[in-house]
Amino acid sequence: MKSETSYWVKTVQNGLIGGAIAMLLSLIGIVLAFGKTYIIIGLFSMGQVFVFTPIILESFVSARKAPSKNALTLLLLGGLSGLMGGVVLVVMIALQQVINLRSVLINLSPDLIALLTFKLPLALGLFVLIIAAVVIGVISAAFLLLPARIRGALSQAILTIVILGLFRDLIVTVITHWGFVRYAFLWLFALSGLSIPGVIVVFVVVGGLFYWRLGRKPKPVVKARTIQQQRLIRWGPMAVLGIIGLLLPVILGSYFSEILDNVGIYILMGLGLNIVVGFAGLLDLGYVAFYAIGAYTLGVFTTSEAVGIWHLNFWAATPIALIVAVFAGVILGLPVLRMRGDYLAIVTLGFGEIIRILVLSDWLKPLLGGSEGIQRIAQPSIGSFIFGNQQRLYYLILIGIILAGFISVRLKDSHLGRSWMALREDEDVAQAMGINKVATKLLAFAMGALFSGLGGALFATKIGSVYPQSFSFIVSINILSLIIIGGMGSIPGVFIGGLALVGLPLLLSQFADFRYLIYGAALVAMMLVKPEGLSPEARRRLELHEEIKEVPYEEPASVLKTPGELGGR
């Protein structure tokens, strides 16, 4: 039974890794920072989630990968793994008692130790910590012994409770906005985290729901569908999405509408850059330039300050902003037509910086306001209806996104979309097939600049003022990351990427200083697990995951080797 013995060693390893992760999280301070953020009021804090999750996961993994399926063995393995995790933490705390590690590891504070030892006296606390770790290990292993249905329901319920507790503040903000309906939900929450009755209700409801769902037998496939049914299947979800889209700002209130507006502007720009990078394969790192051009053009033409010209309203100035942005797109496109890949990226990067520096320059200060920017930019209005707040502006942004999304979809499925793809694949061959490189590439740049310019105009009117600081290089990188995360060339991917990349950090404001740490870790994890993006284009999925068949290559025929013939090669 050599393999089983070695598996015990493996389990010890797993346990130590779990403990090490828990220790790391403790030492960077995240555990203590969330020590008072309760998931369940008075019982269980987010800090404890951070400590015990690695131990739980490692115990679960140890038990799941075990060669033996014997129940007792599994429980022992889980317990061993948990024990090891606990030992790591205990050693850390004990070490701190002997030598003062705190001069280096500043987060190893008495408060942290108190939290880890359940506020008990040290010796007893350490003992309880070990026992707790072992029990947790055994429980997570026992989890494996449960039927899949119960296991699924339990894990969903627990996950829901953690999420609800963690985002308690945001959820309560939304709920309080719901008029008297709020009383139906507010009692679920406590001052921090969920209330005890809330936990019970959520556990029962969510657990029950998943238990029921997991138990349902799959429906027999309906063979023939009428055309009407097919239409319903095709358009039904779209209609639901549309209605939700329309109601979102009303449901979520002004705080979230602000986030939605930001996400929306990024999605709009993402759709534009998706044409340039995703469809046509032109790596543009200076995309922020068109955003700035759109915003500043709108600013210059609509501001009521003395620096402005013409003092137009929003509707008259936006077309000008778009034309200027498209023009800039073509101007950038012309010199870089011959460049590919890295070289193109560098030149576009430079272009982005040129625009930013121009905006900041003394030379253009009389027009663009230098570092003070332009204030008092006009708000769009129809009659007496002013798109003055975040909720109203949302609808304007939504229209922009729908327009951009529609144009993207249509272009992608047309022969222009194919031309872009062909240029991306092999520029020389694409030209030899009759594709006009100049016109096709410039069209991509122009479409990208158009959407970005629109995003800029909406941004300017949303903030009411423009400053050079808003148009730094990092904006280009963010939009590019958004596309990569969503899935290069995928239109739904832009939406998902936008929500994930722009929306998530805003939601993660819960995590205060740790937000970029978590964000970065999530990005790295995502690119490792799903390199093709969250919602990849069907083709990309094929590229990355389809087994590439060996192309049978046969040696050139040797028919020529007989003497008397003229041998080629």
Added chain:
Amino acid sequence: MAILVSKKVTKRFGGLEAVSKVDLEVKEHAIYSIIGPNGAGKTTFFNCVTGFYTPEEGEILLNDRNITGLSPDRVAHLGISRTYQNIRLFKNMTAVENILVGMQPHLKSGVIGAILRDPRTIREEKEAVEEANRLLGYINLKGMGDLLAKNLPYGQQRRLEIGRALASKPKLLLLDEPTAGMNPRETQDMVNFIRRLRDELGITILLIEHQMRVVMSISEQITVLDFGVKIAEGTPSEIQKNPQVVEAYLGRGAASGLSQTPVEG
């Protein structure tokens, strides 16, 4: 009547004359071969004809129209299409998409049409897809339209590349070593296929080929290049007897002995 005429075409790379004063005249409906040892300038000559290189001297006429220095896409629009020595398909596009890209010169609808999807655009697209599927059948790839080009077996990739070239309905088709890497059977199929292209579609074919058996059996006219210079021109039997050609291929010593031996055609 000559469809393609090359007059004293010269292409230099730095000090090297890759193609040097090459005269050539391809008759309509002919199968015309260019042969020569490696580095003789055959592919460079192809690149001059298709607009990738602009020759320093000389001119190239297509149906009496000077096409020297036109961009590759203009040349494609005028009816010249080509394949490559090392297959250059759009690897991550499906077979049918590859063909559709080849149809580019015949698609008229523009940006506005693509966005609004007016009836004319829809009709054009539908006809293009039908035509592409028909063409897939012609090159014996029926039912494989939705496979990514890179996942097709080697022989099918070769045929798909020719299919893509045919999609633009060319008057003149340039094939760069179409039988490279094929076994004798596949080679014979390819030879028959090339003949069919000429006989059924009326396309003039200009061909670079290394397998002598292929060249001799299929060509009506042959031009031999060596170090960028045309050293011989004529029918297969004339070329086989030409001592200069034999010398270029096998070296001076072999030439004297071999030039008398008849070669099967």
